[in-house]
Amino acid sequence: MTAAQLTAPKANRPQRDGAKIAMAIWATIVFTFLFIPILLVIRHSFNRGGSLIVWSHHYSTRWWGKLFDVHRTWNAIFVFLIIVVVAWVIGRVSGVKALRTWSIPIGVVLGVIVVGERTHGYADMFNESGLGLALRNSFTAAIGGTLIAVLLGGLAGVALARRIGPWNKPFMFILFLILVTPEIMDAIALLGWFVGVGGPFNHGLGPIKDGILRLWVGQSLYTSALVTLIVRARLAGLDESLEEAAADLGAPPARAFRQITLPLISSALVAGGLLSFTLCLDNTIIANSVSTAGTSTFPVYVIGSAKSTTKPFVGAAAVVLFGITVMSLWFVYSVLKRSGDSSSKIASTLAGT
């Protein structure tokens, strides 16, 4: 009897599933809906006319040329790729395990530095200097915000996962508040705070401009909370026996942290960092509120441009950022997948739940 009942639902499965077909059609409509504006922006970045919004019915790459100095940009990309490939090859050939694992990140960092040196901080790559500056500010802000987020989030995530104490609940509550507070509240609060506190936030810190410092702080709030949760989730699934074993074998806490805990959370740090990076690049509301003249990021530039006619090269820049975001999301996915997460766990990481 049980056998019959167990097989019964399976026998029903192959039947034509009307609900499934309806849902498939609906999902297709929703996916199309989600991609319509992106596809339109890609098309309009090749607009021959003078506006991003009004389609001239003619394709042209002239706005891409207006934004990028084509020759220098290709040159920069070429140099960058060569450095990464050389680093990768050296890592492969050397036979040192650490070099092998880290060859590509080291290559990327070296490439970024070398190309930056050659192009006067990437300024040479752009013909349209205002938008070029905004893009460079976006990256400066996103890299700083991400580094702060990874540092704070990594440490706090370990503390939350490994210590069961009275501080956990209040701390989790603050994290929750940070994640759900409407961004406009953070934006105006930070503006008031920076102007009131002054100091480096009004005069800069050495070579770092005040607006960049403000952006780093503003963009690190949400992202550090997110990294904290990701790291905590990663460690919660692993028991403490490895760290205890290290302590038993006489490792001081710092060494146990470096040799045991850090490798355990490395995938969470990489994934959280990349996710932070994409969120920082995209951050509009806080950036619009706290950035100062000369430190506007790309979204701030776009808001400004939307007051008059938005030129198609804004679309070209957006397409480049879109490509970068897709790549880093793909890295997030593959890093998490390799560390054994299911697609559901990855989705939960992305949603911050």
Next chain:
Amino acid sequence: MGAATFVEGEVTTGVALRPSAGPPRRRRLRAPSFSLAIPSILWYVFFFVLPILLIVWYSFGVKNTASGTSVPVTMTHPTLQNYRNAFSPTFFTVFKSTLKISILATTLCFVFGFPVAYFLVFKVSAKWKSIMLALVVVPSFTSFLIRTLAWRIPLAANGEVSKWLQDVGILSGPINVLDTRTAVQIAIIYNYLGFMILPLFVALDRIDGHMREASKDLGANRVRTFTQVTLPLAGPGIAAGVLLTFIPMCGDFVTATLLGGTSGNMIGAMIDSQFHVGQNWPLGSAMAVMMIGAVLIVLGIGAALVFGVQHLLRRRRHIDIRVAA
């Protein structure tokens, strides 16, 4: 000694059992762990808690744009006048329309998103699941601003969509939604749909498949399995989805700024303009505090409704079982 260590190692394999590990070692291991959170705590106190308290404080201040002051607020005579101004008809209509837009958009995000999440979890193979999840994630995490601005293309009165709709005969004149509330409504649903689908997907995916099978084995049809097993188990995900969409919508100022014109204004844009255009920080602060209050009230009412309905349903079901027994 060696044996004792071994036993403790055994005990600590489960997370729940951890407190039973020996106290001396725990102290040695965890004392540094707690200090690891100190940078974050300081950071959040200094850049999150205090700034927001400052805004609450400013909301009782008086606007002062005299030159020489870095902060355009005088705090010598705290007043409630800003709150009275924020309740004045001009601003209060924007409050109401923001809440209307956000509530409708959250509801529609749920209605549109739930079938997609359900489809991804229960009706698709593992490989397609990842691909389709990417189709949700990629647009949701890229250039929020540009995607919003891009809605001006299909919604334009002289755009291709408008012409096509007129040619086909669906519309008699050009579509006229740009710079109105309708445009904001459409784009805001679009902007947050992905953030509704993701948590719904997670919640549905976590449901133990055996529960649904048990429900079917006990004779429930698909509709009953859905309403009495799947939907209640997805509750936390629905709550997360609502939080992740409704709250940012209420504070959103990008969509209203780019698409709303004068008639489609929202609180977020209004607060922002008090700070950056009007230089009336106290009024902007009061609006921000009221916005948080309004969000909490709406969420409270929503939660109360859900709990009430659940309570009623549970009572009814309880009686059912008794009768059957």
